[in-house]
Amino acid sequence: MTTDLVSAQSPVLNLRDRLEYPEAGxxxxxxxxxxACQYTLFCLAQGTEISEHTATRNATVQVLEGTGTLTLKGEAVPLTPGAFVFMEANAPHALQASSNLAFLLTLSATV
Incomplete structure (x- = not known):
């Protein structure tokens, strides 16, 4: 069972306070x-790679800090702070963190 970090009773969360990088991975x-949706904070250690995969839901990536490369449908997309990337459901994608990289991944229901 997952415990949500935000809720109707506690709707505010400072993402910077939640950034925590592993030594690897x-x-x-x-x-x-x-x-309808899922919001997940990802923190990747420098050099971490996530191999190509797909998701059955639409997704967005919002980069908070760090750098990396998202390969989306075979095209390299630079990940830098402030980048916002939309990925349609079932789009093949992979990721590599050039430095410690933090982003918010939002998965949403498809229409």
Whole structure:
């Protein structure tokens, strides 16, 4: 069972306070989820790679800090602070963190 970090009773969360980088690999924290969406904070250690995969839901990536490259449908998309990327459901994608990289991933219901 996942405990949401935000809720109707506690609706505000400072994402910077939740950034925590592992020595290697990925650390993810589900901030909130319901039947329509899921918000997850990802912190990747420098050099971490996530191999190509797909998701059955539409998604967005909002980069908070760090740098990396998202390969989306075979095209390289630079990830820098402030970048916002939309990924349609079932779009193949992979990721590499050039430095410690933090982003908010939002999965939403498809229409």
């Amino acid at each position: 990925v650390l993810s924290k589900v901030l909130f989820q319901d039947s």
